[in-house]
Structures are given as structure tokens and as C-alpha cells.
Amino acid sequence: MRRVKAVHLIAGLVVIALVGAACSSKVNNGGSSSAFKGVALSGAGATFPAPAYDALFKTFQSQAESSAAVNYQAVGSGAGITQITSKTVDFGASDAPLKDSEAAGAPGLLEIPTVLGAVVLAYNAPGVPTGLKLTPEAISGIFLGKVKFWDDAAIKSDNSGVTLPHKEIVSVHRKDSSGTTFVFTSYLSKISTDWANNPKLGAAKSVTWPSGLQGDGNAGVAQKIGSVKYSIGYIELAYALSNTITYASVKAPSGDFVAPSIDSVTAAGAGLTFPIGPKTNVLQSTAAGAYPISTTTYLLVYKDQTDKDKAQTLVDLIYWIEHKGADSAKSQNYAPLPASALTPIDALIAQITVNGTPITPSAAVKA
Amino acid sequence: MTNRAFTILLWSAGILALLPLGFIVGYVVLKGVGILSIHFFTKTPAIVGQPGGGIAQAFLGSALIVGMATLFSIPLGLLAAVYLAEYGTGRFATVVRFLSEVLLSTPSIVAGVLVWTVVVVRLHAFSAFAGALAITVLMWPIIARASEDVIRLVPIELREAATALGTPKWKVVLRVVLPAAASGLTNTVLLAVARGLGETAPVLLTSLGSEFINWSPGKPTDTLSLRIYHYALSPVKSWHDIAWGAALSLLAIVLVLSIGARYLVARSKKGAQ
Amino acid sequence: MSLTRNTAGAGTPLAGSRRARLGDVLTNRIVAVAAAAVAALLLLIIIVLATGGSKALARFGFGFFTSTKWIPTEEIFGAAPYIFGTLITSAIALVLAVPVALGLSLFVTEVCPKPLRTPIAVLSDMLAAIPSVVYGLWGIFVMVPWMGATLEPFLGRTIGKVPGFGTLFHGNPNGGYNIFTAGVILAVMILPIISSISREVLSAVPRDLKDGAYALGSTRFEVVRGVTLPFARAGLVGASVLGLGRALGETIAVSMVIGGFSGHIGFSLFNGGDSIPSLIASNFNEATSAGLERSMLVALALILVVISLGFAALARLLVRRANRQMRASFARAAA
Numbered sequence: 001m002r003r004v005k006a007v008h009l010i011a012g013l014v015v016i017a018l019v020g021a022a023c024s025s026k027v028n029n030g031g032s033s034s035a036f037k038g039v040a041l042s043g044a045g046a047t048f049p050a051p052a053y054d055a056l057f058k059t060f061q062s063q064a065e066s067s068a069a070v071n072y073q074a075v076g077s078g079a080g081i082t083q084i085t086s087k088t089v090d091f092g093a094s095d096a097p098l099k100d101s102e103a104a105g106a107p108g109l110l111e112i113p114t115v116l117g118a119v120v121l122a123y124n125a126p127g128v129p130t131g132l133k134l135t136p137e138a139i140s141g142i143f144l145g146k147v148k149f150w151d152d153a154a155i156k157s158d159n160s161g162v163t164l165p166h167k168e169i170v171s172v173h174r175k176d177s178s179g180t181t182f183v184f185t186s187y188l189s190k191i192s193t194d195w196a197n198n199p200k201l202g203a204a205k206s207v208t209w210p211s212g213l214q215g216d217g218n219a220g221v222a223q224k225i226g227s228v229k230y231s232i233g234y235i236e237l238a239y240a241l242s243n244t245i246t247y248a249s250v251k252a253p254s255g256d257f258v259a260p261s262i263d264s265v266t267a268a269g270a271g272l273t274f275p276i277g278p279k280t281n282v283l284q285s286t287a288a289g290a291y292p293i294s295t296t297t298y299l300l301v302y303k304d305q306t307d308k309d310k311a312q313t314l315v316d317l318i319y320w321i322e323h324k325g326a327d328s329a330k331s332q333n334y335a336p337l338p339a340s341a342l343t344p345i346d347a348l349i350a351q352i353t354v355n356g357t358p359i360t361p362s363a364a365v366k367a
Numbered sequence: 368m369t370n371r372a373f374t375i376l377l378w379s380a381g382i383l384a385l386l387p388l389g390f391i392v393g394y395v396v397l398k399g400v401g402i403l404s405i406h407f408f409t410k411t412p413a414i415v416g417q418p419g420g421g422i423a424q425a426f427l428g429s430a431l432i433v434g435m436a437t438l439f440s441i442p443l444g445l446l447a448a449v450y451l452a453e454y455g456t457g458r459f460a461t462v463v464r465f466l467s468e469v470l471l472s473t474p475s476i477v478a479g480v481l482v483w484t485v486v487v488v489r490l491h492a493f494s495a496f497a498g499a500l501a502i503t504v505l506m507w508p509i510i511a512r513a514s515e516d517v518i519r520l521v522p523i524e525l526r527e528a529a530t531a532l533g534t535p536k537w538k539v540v541l542r543v544v545l546p547a548a549a550s551g552l553t554n555t556v557l558l559a560v561a562r563g564l565g566e567t568a569p570v571l572l573t574s575l576g577s578e579f580i581n582w583s584p585g586k587p588t589d590t591l592s593l594r595i596y597h598y599a600l601s602p603v604k605s606w607h608d609i610a611w612g613a614a615l616s617l618l619a620i621v622l623v624l625s626i627g628a629r630y631l632v633a634r635s636k637k638g639a640q
Numbered sequence: 641m642s643l644t645r646n647t648a649g650a651g652t653p654l655a656g657s658r659r660a661r662l663g664d665v666l667t668n669r670i671v672a673v674a675a676a677a678v679a680a681l682l683l684l685i686i687i688v689l690a691t692g693g694s695k696a697l698a699r700f701g702f703g704f705f706t707s708t709k710w711i712p713t714e715e716i717f718g719a720a721p722y723i724f725g726t727l728i729t730s731a732i733a734l735v736l737a738v739p740v741a742l743g744l745s746l747f748v749t750e751v752c753p754k755p756l757r758t759p760i761a762v763l764s765d766m767l768a769a770i771p772s773v774v775y776g777l778w779g780i781f782v783m784v785p786w787m788g789a790t791l792e793p794f795l796g797r798t799i800g801k802v803p804g805f806g807t808l809f810h811g812n813p814n815g816g817y818n819i820f821t822a823g824v825i826l827a828v829m830i831l832p833i834i835s836s837i838s839r840e841v842l843s844a845v846p847r848d849l850k851d852g853a854y855a856l857g858s859t860r861f862e863v864v865r866g867v868t869l870p871f872a873r874a875g876l877v878g879a880s881v882l883g884l885g886r887a888l889g890e891t892i893a894v895s896m897v898i899g900g901f902s903g904h905i906g907f908s909l910f911n912g913g914d915s916i917p918s919l920i921a922s923n924f925n926e927a928t929s930a931g932l933e934r935s936m937l938v939a940l941a942l943i944l945v946v947i948s949l950g951f952a953a954l955a956r957l958l959v960r961r962a963n964r965q966m967r968a969s970f971a972r973a974a975a
């Protein structure tokens with residue numbers, strides 16, 4: 001008798017759980033008279049902007065739409081594109097613009113730039129302070145495996161005031177399919193014909209690195225750099241700053257060595273052009289004081305949405321980030337986009353529709 | 368080799384084998400105990416770099432996912448165990464028993480790949496439900512196989528007495544055998560739950576993880592194991608501290624379940640005598 | 641391996657009522673279905689993985705076992721480095737764990753004072769219960785730095801100087817994130833399972849034979865070497881193979897410390913590497929459905945499960961056979 005009752009109870013609980021799932025996954029229509037509170041969203045993608053998105057999404061929920069719990073999983077740009085293509089998430093995120101093949105696989109997917117960041121050469125070399133001056137030749141040499149020691153002439157010649165150890169350089173790169181890798185390898189392809197012409201290398205989210213350690217995500221690479229002595233890798237500025245990892249100043253086309261910062265990234269970002277295409281980038285900017293390895297990062301959203309509340313939340317979120325998110329972004333050491341980008345971005349947002357009806361940003365974010 | 372030399376060798380092996388345990392548990396306790404606080408258990412993560420915040424969603428998510436997995440695996444596993452212990456005598460039973468033992472060694476990533484391919488891709492969603500299914504794949508053989516041994520321990524006299532009174536077999540099993548084996552069966556469930564709580568790879572591929580408390584089986588959900596994994600691999604120092612606290616919590620729960628299970632077995636063995 | 645009585649078949653009903661018969665028929669069916677479901681699960685795993693991986697296998701054939709290129713952007717997949725990484729970390733784990741596990745189980749069955757036996761078994765079970773991710777966490781923050789700063793340079797200075805064999809211990813580029821560290825952590829993880837099965841096997845060795853040998857004046861070492869181990873050999877091998885199966889399938893702890901494959905398979909254990917489970921866990925989320933990468937990863941999962949479950953099946957058969965042989969000898973000796 002006890003056992004039978006138990007089985008019934010268990011079966012009942014399972015049924016309840018499943019029914020609960022069906023009900024709660026339907027949209028929660030809040031009171032229609034009060035302001036739109038948003039709904040929960042899920043997103044996945046780049047680790048590059050993850051600290052900025054963490055601050056932006058949480059501040060959006062606390063300041064604008066209290067029910068908009070945005071669950072963002074930083075799994076890498078490649079994974080983000082895969083997931084939004086197969087629609088397992090509501091939005092994707094990538095530092096690399098869509099390739100033609102990727103765009104073809106996800107028709108109607110909008111790429112909306114959000115913030116600007118810097119890919120820095122972060123290193124862990126005891127005795128070497130931050131601000132090591134690196135030329136494009138030194139950087140490409142290190143990652144090609146040609147510059148093997150910290151006190152190689154390529155590095156020494158620009159850093160006469162620094163005592164460089166005679167130790168082997170351990171390079172750290174990304175294991176996963178990464179937009180940060182894409183940006184960095186695009187830079188390497190621009191400054192090094194060896195890199196550009198090598199079939200195993202070139203500009204891509206994932207390349208066959210000649211040597212070195214791997215890390216998962218920006219976080220994984222930063223962690224490896226932090227714990228492995230004499231290592232150097234490419235990560236976003238925020239990761240270097242928040243974990244007190246020393247990073248290099250890079251020689252710009254003008255000949256000056258520029259340190260990555262909100263200002264030097266903003267200077268580079270002024271060159272962002274629309275429409276966004278596979279070749280869009282702000283690398284090697286010739287603007288004064290621009291950091292050579294700057295980039296923007298994109299949120300990937302379908303223009304034809306089916307869920308009205310989710311679409312409204314998405315529109316509001318993106319609008320809020322573009323128009324009101326500057327302080328949050330800066331608090332994490334990312335730069336907001338130049339004012340000139342706002343008009344084309346608003347035009348992109350205006351393309352988001354539900355069953356043909358365009359969704360406009362709600363009062364909650366326009367105020 | 369003299370007796371003494373051999374004895375010393377064996378004592379050394381024994382100590383060497385158990386040393387890592389003391390080391391790991393001790394280290395986890397040391398690093399983790401300082402981070403435990405009320406808000407560690409009750410709050411969700413703060414913005415990265417800001418203090419406060421906790422991993423409440425991971426505790427609740429683990430409970431949700433492993434809870435569902437337990438609900439799925441108990442009936443399946445128990446019924447299979449009943450068959451093996453009470454009904455199956457022939458070739459079929461031998462094969463099933465062998466297969467359930469073999470399935471005990473399923474790599475956890477494979478459970479994840481299986482459910483990912485069948486559920487996540489089809490439904491276009493990561494979910495606690497998918498995570499629970501993946502954990503079920505791992506928990507089910509444990510319950511099936513271990514429960515069989517427990518049921519067999521029930522003295523044959525009890526069964527024969529009940530049958531002699533005219534009770535049909537299914538009632539004998541339901542009303543006599545299973546209740547007699549109750550504490551041993553609880554033991555196997557606790558062991559399976561301990562296993563389920565500790566798994567990371569299956570939920571990584573099916574439930575995605577989250578920073579928000581989620582009760583809906585259809586949405587991505589966090590677990591303690593996922594939180595430890597993500598935070599351990601991050602460069603953020605405050606997240607490392609939280610990872611140690613989470614590891615301490617997870618370890619404490621798992622060890623209590625496993626040791627508690629042993630205590631129950633000891634009691635049930637005494638009871639059966 | 642159950643030493644309990646065969647209770648199946650006990651309790652068949654006498655001339656029962658219709659309701660009793662119906663209840664029994666129904667119950668028979670239900671439990672038989674549940675049991676069959678277990679077998680079905682295994683089939684489901686194989687079928688789903690085979691279907692998912694068929695695209696990749698058809699495209700690459702068996703060449704992908706030997707190829708070393710993995711360039712997803714060009715859809716070139718070669719699994720050799722990952723198969724290599726899986727095998728070598730498991731090999732290191734076995735080499736380190738089997739002797740220690742054997743020592744531990746001999747300790748418990750031969751030398752350990754009786755009151756200590758249960759606590760030690762409890763401790764060993766605790767070691768088995770520690771989740772993989774906790775091993776990984778400890779691995780990253782404790783083992784990796786210690787390996788990189790202390791043990792590996794030490795080994796490089798000592799064993800590394802031995803010609804030939806020493807090349808296994810050369811260099812230390814990754815500061816502790818490498819195959820050797822992964823192997824050591826794996827060894828700690830598989831030790832409990834090898835030791836607990838070995839303990840069972842060793843305690844089933846017939847007492848009479850051992851007592852007889854002792855009566856003839858043998859030392860403990862001679863009894864173990866001459867009686868216990870030969871008798872228990874098949875079961876001990878089974879225990880080790882079971883440990884191997886666990887090592888092959890271990891994902892999380894290994895992926896956290898193994899460092900990642902860096903371009904070429906070198907000879908040193910102190911190089912970074914990668915294993916099949918770790919590869920699947922890192923890349924699964926980004927394998928596009930249209931391309932071959934997802935199919936490739938599923939194919940690798942299929943191979944992994946076939947190998948691990950194959951070893952597990954072999955191990956269980958060995959252990960059963962060993963126990964049967966020992967029970968038979970026991971019966972003979974008692975007769």
C-alpha cells in the first residue's frame with residue numbers, strides 16, 4: 001500500500017513538473033496597464049565582452065525592466081554563432097562579424113555592435129613591468145614561434161630600460177572557436193605576410209597555432225597567463241586589469257607605442273563603418289592615439305521574432321545598451337561606441353518585427 | 368622478504384593511498400570555510416568585481432536537476448532490480464544484470480552527448496529537464512544494480528512465510544520484501560544521488576548553466592558542479608574563493624550522503640538478522 | 641559477484657485467485673519491461689551516437705584515426721592527438737595507481753588490524769565519492785603549481801638525464817599544465833575503484849590454502865606471492881581494467897589541467913595535450929550543425945563509449961571468472 005501510494009505520488013510530481021514547465025515557458029504577461037517589465041532572455045557567445053555584458057545586463061534589469069533576467073553564457077563567439085543559428089538561445093554574441101557562409105546559414109540575423117574593447121598582449125614575466133613596448137614584428141614573431149626568448153633582439157631593441165630575462169616565451173592561445181582569436185589573427189594577418197599566407201593560420205576564429213598553451217575563453221587564457229611564468233597571450237583589456245596582469249603597449253602605424261585604454265580604444269572606434277560585413281574592423285587605425293588592436297563586438301538577433309514579449313525585451317535591452325549603457329561599459333573598462341554609430345544602429349533595431357509589426361523601444365528605456 | 372619488511376611495505380602503501388584524501392579534503396575545507404556565509408547561500412552572483420553575491424541559484428539548480436533525475440531513476444531502477452532479484456532466473460536476467468554493471472562505467476560525457484543530440488537539439492533549448500535526463504542515464508544503473516543486491520539480502524524465510532499464507536507473489540514483493548529492504552534501498556538511492564550531484568560534464572552539455580534562480584524544468588539551470596567548473600577556470604580571484612566554498616559545500620553534501628548510506632546499510636544488515 | 645542466495649523464483653503462488661493471478665502477470669510484465677529498458681539504454685546510446693557520427697565517419701573513413709590535423713574552419717579533422725592523449729594519460733594513471741591500489745588492498749586484507757578495516761574502507765569510499773570537478777579545482781590550484789615549480793624540474797634533473805627513457809621527462813614549457821599532471825590526478829581518481837574491487841577479490845581467496853601455506857612455515861610475503869596473488873590474478877586484472885575504463889572516460893578533471901594540444905605530438909610527458917572527452921566538452925557548443933564538426937565529435941563519443949564499455953565488460957567478465965574459480969576451489973578444498 002505504501003509503495004503504491006509512493007509510486008502514485010512520484011508520478012503525480014513528475015506530471016506536475018512537466019505541466020509547470022509547459023506553463024512557465026509561456027510568456028508571462030504582466031499587468032497590461034503598468035510599464036513593461038520585460039521577460040527572461042537567454043544568450044550565449046563571446047567571452048571578450050562578458051564583463052561588460054555582465055554589468056550592462058544586470059544594470060538593465062535593476063534600472064529599466066525588473067523581470068528581464070538575462071542569462072548570458074560566455075562560451076566563445078563560435079559557440080554563440082552556432083547557438084543562435086540553431087535557435088537554442090534568444091540572442092548570440094560574437095566579436096567576429098559573420099562570415100558569408102554563417103550569414104547564409106542564419107537568414108535574417110542582425111549584427112549589432114555594442115561596445116568597443118582592446119585585445120591586449122598580456123604577459124607574466126617576473127621583473128618586467130607593464131607597458132612593455134612591442135612592435136608588430138615582435139608580436140608576430142612570438143606567435144609564429146620565431147622569437148623564442150624574452151630577451152630576443154626584436155623585443156630588446158625597443159625596451160632598453162627593461163631587464164629582460166633569458167627565458168623561453170610560453171605563448172597562450174584560445175582552445176575554443178573565438179572572436180578574440182579572429183580579431184587578433186586578423187591583426188597578425190595585416191602586419192605579417194608570413195602569417196597571412198600560411199594556410200594553417202590566417203584570420204579565423206580558430207587556427208592551428210605552432211606552439212603554446214591553450215585556454216578556454218578569455219578567462220581561461222587570463223588564468224593560464226596569471227599562473228604560468230614567462231607566458232604571454234592575447235586577452236581583452238578588462239581581463240588583464242581585473243586580474244592585475246601586466247600588458248604591452250603596441251606600436252601603431254604612426255610609429256608611437258600606444259597603451260590600451262578606454263581613450264585609445266575610443267579613438268580607434270571612430271572608424272567603425274556601416275553596414276557591417278565580414279571585413280568590418282577597426283584594426284591598425286590611423287587616428288591619433290588609437291590602439292592598433294581594437295575591436296567592436298556584436299549582439300546577434302533575428303529580425304523576424306515570434307515571441308512578442310521577448311522581442312520587446314530584446315529591443316529595449318539593445319536600445320538601452322546603446323543609448324544609456326555607456327557608464328556601465330566604462331565601469332568595466334570598455335568604451336562605448338561613437339555617437340556617429342547610433343543612427344545606423346537604431347535603423348538596425350527598427351528592423352526587428354513580430355509577425356510583420358515592428359517593435360519600438362518601450363517607454364521604460366526611452367525616458 | 369621478511370615479514371617485517373613486507374608489513375612495512377604494505378603499511379606504506381596504505382598510507383600513501385589514503386594521503387591524497389586527507390590532503391584534498393583538508394585543503395578544500397581550509398580554503399572554502401572562509402567564504403561560507405549567509406549571502407553565499409542565499410544570493411545570486413553580483414556584477415563581476417563587486418563584493419557580495421553568492422551562488423544560491425547553483426544550490427537550487429542542483430536540487431532541481433538531481434531531484435528530477437532521482438524521480439526518473441528510482442522507478443526504473445527499482446523495478447529492474449525487483450525483476451533481477453525476484454523474477455528473473457534465465458539467460459535474459461543474466462544479460463540484463465551484466466549490462467547494468469557495464470553501464471555503471473558509462474563515461475559521463477557520453478551521457479551528455481546522448482541527451483544533447485536527442486533532446487537539446489530537437490527542442491532548441493537547454494533545460495533542467497535535459498540535464499536531469501543526462502544524470503538519469505548515470506544514476507539508473509547504480510540504483511538498478513545495487514538495489515538488486517540489497518533485495519537479495521532479505522531473508523528467504525520472510526518470503527516463504529508470506530507465500531505459505533497464500534499471498535500472491537506480487538504482494539509478497541510489494542508488502543514484505545521491499546519494506547524489509549527499505550533502508551538498504553534508501554542507501555542505494557543516496558549513493559546514486561551523491562554521484563548525480565557531483566557530475567559536471569553531462570549538465571555542461573544539456574543545462575548550460577545560469578546566474579539566475581530557475582524553477583522551470585524547461586530553462587537553462589545552474590548546478591554546484593557547473594559553478595565550480597566555470598569559476599575555477601576564470602581568472603577572477605573572488606570567483607576562485609567562491610569556487611572553493613562551493614567545492615566545500617558539494618563535498619560535504621556528497622560525503623554525508625555516501626557515509627550516511629553506509630550507516631544505513633549497517634543498520635539494515637543488523638535489522639535483517 | 642553476489643554472495644547472497646538466489647531468491648528469484650521463491651514465492652510462486654499456490655492455487656491463487658483471479659486477482660492474484662492478474663496481479664502477478666501484470667507485475668511480471670512491468671518488471672520485465674523495466675529490466676529490458678536497461679538493455680535498451682545501452683542500445684539507445686550506441687544507435688544515437690552511431691547515427692550522429694555516421695556523416696563524419698563516412699566522410700573520413702578510418703584515416704581520421706591517424707591524421708593529426710584539426711582545423712574546423714576547413715573541415716579537416718584528425719583525431720590522432722586526442723586518441724594519443726587519452727591513451728597516454730590513462731597509461732600513466734594505471735602505472736601509478738595499480739601498484740598503490742594493490743598495496744592498499746593487500747594492506748587491508750593481510751596486515752590491517754581488524755578494527756581499522758571498516759574505517760579504512762570508509763576512507764577509500766570517500767575518495768571515490770569526491771566529484772571530478774573538485775579534483776580539477778584542487779588540480780589547478782595545488783597540483784599544477786607544485787608540478788610546474790617543484791616535481792617536474794626535479795624529475796627533469798634526475799630521471800630526465802637517463803638516456804632514452806629520460807626524454808619522457810624533458811622540458812617544462814607549460815608550468816605544470818601537461819599530460820603528466822593529468823595522469824597523476826587520474827591515478828588518484830581511479831585508485832579507489834581498483835582497490836575496492838581488488839579487496840573483494842583478495843578476500844575471496846580460500847582461507848584454507850593460505851593457512852596451509854602458513855602452516856608449512858611460509859612468510860607472509862611468500863604466501864601472498866605464491867598463493868594469494870596467483871589465485872586472485874584474473875580478478876586483479878579485472879579490477880585494473882575497470883580502473884582503466886574509468887580513466888578513459890574521465891572528462892572534467894583532465895580537461896582542467898592537461899594544458900591543451902599545441903601543434904605537434906612530442907615525446908615529453910611534460911608537454912600539453914588533450915583527450916577525447918576533454919575535446920568533446922570544449923568544442924561541443926560550437927560545432928555547427930551544418931558542418932562536419934558536430935558529427936565528428938559524436939563519432940568520437942561513440943568510439944569512447946565503445947572502448948570504455950568494452951573494457952568494463954571485459955573487466956566484469958574477468959572478475960566473475962576469478963570469483964567462480966575461487967568458489968570452485970573453495971568447494972573442492974572443503975570437500
